[in-house]
Amino acid sequence: MSGRLLTPSKITAWLDCAHFFTLKNRVEDDLMATPRTQFGLFAKLLAEKGLQHEADCLAEYGRQGKTVLEVPARERGETFEAWVDRVGNPFEHGWDVIYQMPFIHHGIRGIADFVVRVQDADTGVVTYEPVDAKLARLEAKPGHVLQLCFYADAIKAVTGVRPRQMHLWLGSGNVESLTLAEFRPYWNRLRGKLFGLLADDSTEGATVPEPCPHCTFCEFFDHCTQQWRDDDVLHFVAGIRHPEPTVLKAGDVSTLAELAALQTAVEGVRPERLARLVDQATLPVVARLQAEGEPPPHRMIEASDDPVWGRGFEQLPEPNDGDVFLDFEGHPFWRADTGLVLALLTLLWVV
Numbered sequence: 001m002s003g004r005l006l007t008p009s010k011i012t013a014w015l016d017c018a019h020f021f022t023l024k025n026r027v028e029d030d031l032m033a034t035p036r037t038q039f040g041l042f043a044k045l046l047a048e049k050g051l052q053h054e055a056d057c058l059a060e061y062g063r064q065g066k067t068v069l070e071v072p073a074r075e076r077g078e079t080f081e082a083w084v085d086r087v088g089n090p091f092e093h094g095w096d097v098i099y100q101m102p103f104i105h106h107g108i109r110g111i112a113d114f115v116v117r118v119q120d121a122d123t124g125v126v127t128y129e130p131v132d133a134k135l136a137r138l139e140a141k142p143g144h145v146l147q148l149c150f151y152a153d154a155i156k157a158v159t160g161v162r163p164r165q166m167h168l169w170l171g172s173g174n175v176e177s178l179t180l181a182e183f184r185p186y187w188n189r190l191r192g193k194l195f196g197l198l199a200d201d202s203t204e205g206a207t208v209p210e211p212c213p214h215c216t217f218c219e220f221f222d223h224c225t226q227q228w229r230d231d232d233v234l235h236f237v238a239g240i241r242h243p244e245p246t247v248l249k250a251g252d253v254s255t256l257a258e259l260a261a262l263q264t265a266v267e268g269v270r271p272e273r274l275a276r277l278v279d280q281a282t283l284p285v286v287a288r289l290q291a292e293g294e295p296p297p298h299r300m301i302e303a304s305d306d307p308v309w310g311r312g313f314e315q316l317p318e319p320n321d322g323d324v325f326l327d328f329e330g331h332p333f334w335r336a337d338t339g340l341v342l343a344l345l346t347l348l349w350v351v
């Protein structure tokens with residue numbers, strides 16, 4: 001386990017998925033190969049938007065007339081440790097803003113987007129406070145706060161002065177400020193737990209992959225998908241909702257094939273709902289038994305007054321080559337100051 005590392009992004013991923021931590025440890029212990037990352041279109045779009053947001057924040061500091069040190073990038077073949085040594089302690093030169101500051105502290109390493117000089121108006125004491133640029137529009141997520149706590153600790157280790165506040169420059173353009181002292185106890189407790197996991201050599205098999213919000217951005221997505229396929233998991237049933245796989249498993253229905261063949265009731269699932277799930281499971285099970293080239297199995301949904309299932313495609317207008325499907329509420333980058341038109345253009349670009 002000597003090669004195991006903690007990074008802020010690993011901690012954030014762990015908050016969403018314990019299995020990520022298990023797999024990451026296995027890679028670092030050379031028990032499995034580093035996955036070849038192939039991010040989907042949406043993940044790539046998010047990454048690009050994240051970089052753009054960071055660049056916008058950097059430009060804004062320039063517009064405010066602040067002196068900005070852009071830390072020289074890590075060189076090819078250079079270890080993270082050597083990079084940190086080379087960068088040294090730029091705080092003593094009085095920069096207003098330090099961009100992309102690398103830290104190693106207490107067994108964790110990470111790169112702070114911005115570290116900003118703050119002078120107390122009463123005491124004159126200078127501190128540096130971490131600022132992370134995040135696409136979240138409304139508020140900080142737990143992982144963001146923990147990352148900032150790590151940067152704050154690392155800043156204290158270099159400068160000798162603990163930051164009082166830490167900040168998130170949100171995708172909306174607003175800056176959310178947080179008081180470090182309110183979050184440090186939680187961070188300290190969690191860090192202890194993480195180091196326990198990092199030192200635990202018996203994690204193999206202790207976690208299982210469960211679909212979660214992090215999957216879209218996860219380097220192990222292909223690996224987990226293969227395991228889900230091999231295990232024939234219930235998550236692949238179209239329209240299945242979060243607690244239903246667990247309820248079905250409690251009723252001894254653990255795979256798609258078992259659900260498709262089900263002929264008895266399952267406690268905790270309404271009969272109409274169960275019939276719907278069995279139907280949905282049957283289609284892929286039939287499809288995989290078909291010969292190549294056969295049309296995919298399907299079942300017509302009867303039009304009825306059922307508000308969810310009764311309205312079939314017959315209510316749609318005739319298809320047209322110019323059809324565009326939009327979900328305005330779901331657009332992650334809508335901002336009041338840039339307006340819906342720009343958001344619409346972004347979405348069309350993705351399509």
Ligand code: SF4
Nearest residue numbers: 017209215218221224
């Ligand atoms: S793909 Fe999903 S389940 Fe698998 S490790 Fe990543 S986040 Fe966890």
